Amino acid sequence: MARLTVPKTYKLYINGKFPRTESGRSIAVENLRGETVAHICHGSRKDFRDAVEAADKAFTSWSGISGYLRGQIIYRMAEMLESRCEEFASAIQVTQSMTANSARKEVDASVDRLVRFAGWTDKYQQVIGCANPVAGSYYNFTIPQPQGVVVAIAPKTPSLLGLISCIGAPLCSGNTIVAIGSDLHPMSTAIFGEVCQTSDVPSGVINLITGLQQELIEHIATHRQVTGIYAANISQKNRILIEEGAADSVKRVHCVTADDDAWYDNSQMASPWEVEPFVEMKTIWHPSAC
Amino acid sequence: MSIDTQQETPGEWEYSPAPERTQVSIEPKNKLFIGGKFVSPKSRSWFVTLNPATEEKLADIACGGKADVNAAVLAAKKALPKWSKLDGSVRAKYLYRIARRIQERAREFAILETMDGGKPIKESRDIDIPLAAQHFFYYAGWADKLEYAFAGCTVSPVGVCAQIIPWNFPLLMAAWKLAPALACGNTCILKPAETTSLTALRLAEVIQEIGLPEGVANIVTGAGNTGRLLAEHSGVNKVAFTGSTEVGKLLMRGTAGTGKKLTLELGGKGANIIFADAAIDQAVEGIISGIYFNQGHVCCAGSRLLVEESILDEVVQKLTHRLRSLRVGDPLDKNTDLGAINSQSQLEIVQQYVRAGVDEGAQLHEVHQERLPSKGYWCHPCFFTDVQPSHTIAREEIFGPVLSIMTFRTPQEAIMRANDSPYGLAAGIWTDKGSKIFEIAKELEAGVIWCNTYNKFDPASPFGGFKESGFGREGGMQGLRPYVRLQKVRGSAS
Numbered sequence: 001m002a003r004l005t006v007p008k009t010y011k012l013y014i015n016g017k018f019p020r021t022e023s024g025r026s027i028a029v030e031n032l033r034g035e036t037v038a039h040i041c042h043g044s045r046k047d048f049r050d051a052v053e054a055a056d057k058a059f060t061s062w063s064g065i066s067g068y069l070r071g072q073i074i075y076r077m078a079e080m081l082e083s084r085c086e087e088f089a090s091a092i093q094v095t096q097s098m099t100a101n102s103a104r105k106e107v108d109a110s111v112d113r114l115v116r117f118a119g120w121t122d123k124y125q126q127v128i129g130c131a132n133p134v135a136g137s138y139y140n141f142t143i144p145q146p147q148g149v150v151v152a153i154a155p156k157t158p159s160l161l162g163l164i165s166c167i168g169a170p171l172c173s174g175n176t177i178v179a180i181g182s183d184l185h186p187m188s189t190a191i192f193g194e195v196c197q198t199s200d201v202p203s204g205v206i207n208l209i210t211g212l213q214q215e216l217i218e219h220i221a222t223h224r225q226v227t228g229i230y231a232a233n234i235s236q237k238n239r240i241l242i243e244e245g246a247a248d249s250v251k252r253v254h255c256v257t258a259d260d261d262a263w264y265d266n267s268q269m270a271s272p273w274e275v276e277p278f279v280e281m282k283t284i285w286h287p288s289a290c
Numbered sequence: 291m292s293i294d295t296q297q298e299t300p301g302e303w304e305y306s307p308a309p310e311r312t313q314v315s316i317e318p319k320n321k322l323f324i325g326g327k328f329v330s331p332k333s334r335s336w337f338v339t340l341n342p343a344t345e346e347k348l349a350d351i352a353c354g355g356k357a358d359v360n361a362a363v364l365a366a367k368k369a370l371p372k373w374s375k376l377d378g379s380v381r382a383k384y385l386y387r388i389a390r391r392i393q394e395r396a397r398e399f400a401i402l403e404t405m406d407g408g409k410p411i412k413e414s415r416d417i418d419i420p421l422a423a424q425h426f427f428y429y430a431g432w433a434d435k436l437e438y439a440f441a442g443c444t445v446s447p448v449g450v451c452a453q454i455i456p457w458n459f460p461l462l463m464a465a466w467k468l469a470p471a472l473a474c475g476n477t478c479i480l481k482p483a484e485t486t487s488l489t490a491l492r493l494a495e496v497i498q499e500i501g502l503p504e505g506v507a508n509i510v511t512g513a514g515n516t517g518r519l520l521a522e523h524s525g526v527n528k529v530a531f532t533g534s535t536e537v538g539k540l541l542m543r544g545t546a547g548t549g550k551k552l553t554l555e556l557g558g559k560g561a562n563i564i565f566a567d568a569a570i571d572q573a574v575e576g577i578i579s580g581i582y583f584n585q586g587h588v589c590c591a592g593s594r595l596l597v598e599e600s601i602l603d604e605v606v607q608k609l610t611h612r613l614r615s616l617r618v619g620d621p622l623d624k625n626t627d628l629g630a631i632n633s634q635s636q637l638e639i640v641q642q643y644v645r646a647g648v649d650e651g652a653q654l655h656e657v658h659q660e661r662l663p664s665k666g667y668w669c670h671p672c673f674f675t676d677v678q679p680s681h682t683i684a685r686e687e688i689f690g691p692v693l694s695i696m697t698f699r700t701p702q703e704a705i706m707r708a709n710d711s712p713y714g715l716a717a718g719i720w721t722d723k724g725s726k727i728f729e730i731a732k733e734l735e736a737g738v739i740w741c742n743t744y745n746k747f748d749p750a751s752p753f754g755g756f757k758e759s760g761f762g763r764e765g766g767m768q769g770l771r772p773y774v775r776l777q778k779v780r781g782s783a784s
Binding site: 127128130132133134135136138140142145147227236239240242243244246247248249250252265267268271272273276280281282283284285286287 | 442443535539540546554712727731739740741743746754757758759761763766778780
């Protein structure tokens, strides 16, 4: 008799742990032949709130460590993802009709994207910050600082590369993240937490929710502990919901619309101008005199 | 050292009046500036602008209605293709010309600003007007260098910009809005505040004089409704607003889903933190300029004073002494420190807050005793002690010469108290210890941090807030960002 396999339970990733959704709901994931191959957590508003709470607590230390250290941790994520390339390529293909080659290409690009962001951690400040030549005896400079908790709403596709790009840009500057993965192709989000957990990413710095994005949109927009929203390829209706809701606490909203090709382009998705929407420019004056 | 604050008797050291006597002519009816021409409002509606120091009428101002806003947006739209394609170096030269003309007409601008808004002539003369000219001069130079400001990108203008400004620094705010927008190749419609339209309209004269192409900069006067019509207009690509957080949130909702770019410079409740190791006399000067500059009508005012507990008595004593020496009165007098409150309604707001402070149990120090003029809108500069963080006067923006003093014991407590506000525009730190300065500056949630100084402004220095004080920066290289679209130069795909 063939060996009975042990199917994996997919869970959320919140505060460095893998809890089931508190709602007790799950969503069946079907492969292209219509067979149910997995059940993922159908994350709830409460899960989202828990994730924001965790991210908020993690912000002080994550934003306080050096860029060098943040860079090494994000680089470690790239190392961990590289070593699990095959698994992620398979995960991407579960719900998508794509060749093994193109799935592998997406994973490779995702690893490289992490490396790219790992490098930005201690450099973006020098590109978008500056010393200011004011007309007076003052030393004056402008430096970027992270904002707080950023919610990343990942695009439907590319499910892994999109997720990593939306996380990486706000993460590298020191924000903490609650990411809502692709609900059309959820498998890569469902296992990405394992990469985070094995990469020395401190608990709460990255939190991952699977489920239905639509259910959470309004809640994300109006949650007062959320400081920024990176919304990728969302509908016009959702854009209105997010931008209206954001007004309540003057959140920073960055809406990106990009085709699959654009997600592969570092200059578009991993430039300092993708980091900039989630930092605040702080200008410091001091007199200079003897 | 103790200071005997009772020593000086009023009258002993009185100044002779030193009024600015230059006469500035004001048109009785001030029209809208649309498409390079002064035009009567299609709304046929006008409103009165007063001198807040005398309550005398200065002039009638056109109130822009829907048809007027339409006409202005149309003019800006029409002017956009040519202006945006004009070589940057040519756009620069127009802006340099504006800067030069403001400098040449500086006195006229300063007097007008003071008459219309109530601020002391020494401030409009030495700060508002020179800074406005400097702002145009600074951004003129960027017009042909934009590619260097945005690494890895080519840039293009956003389009038609609706710019709504407040009444506290009328010409300066107009410069903050127009200069970077025009430098980047946008066309603009500026909506000045209802009570302070005159210098913006005088700027329109300058714009006409120097030959700026028609429709590139339009000025539509009016009240809140005019601003709303402008921001909501479908032909507008970008909205820039300076004003209250309440209106800022309305604009966020109003522009949701429209794709309009938005920048907001909103309210503040700046924490000015004085440590025991600070140079106290200098710090007291910093408190004065932090809260009493421009009658406290300053969004970045240091309106919450956090004093290290051990020096509270000394600071209060010195502040009391210094406050008594402030001269409140005729804004056109060159020796005046505090002018008139900008409007009757603002005076009432300030008075309500003072009453709330007393009612909630804070101790009011009305040490300033100089007699106030009988006509006009006036308020004695004052401060409160025994203020709790939960008090209304410690939380809400007063926008007047009213200071709330609180104490702290440790740097951590100072940081916590300073950040305990939905606002995050500006803050001050006073200490002689360098390492402490940088640590506190890093921790404070504010867009501008003044260390051992306060309320300093420069076109090269970005200004803008964290949190509910808005987003986007004005001034400096970062001040270009709201007015450009970036096309990222495609690199090698991974």
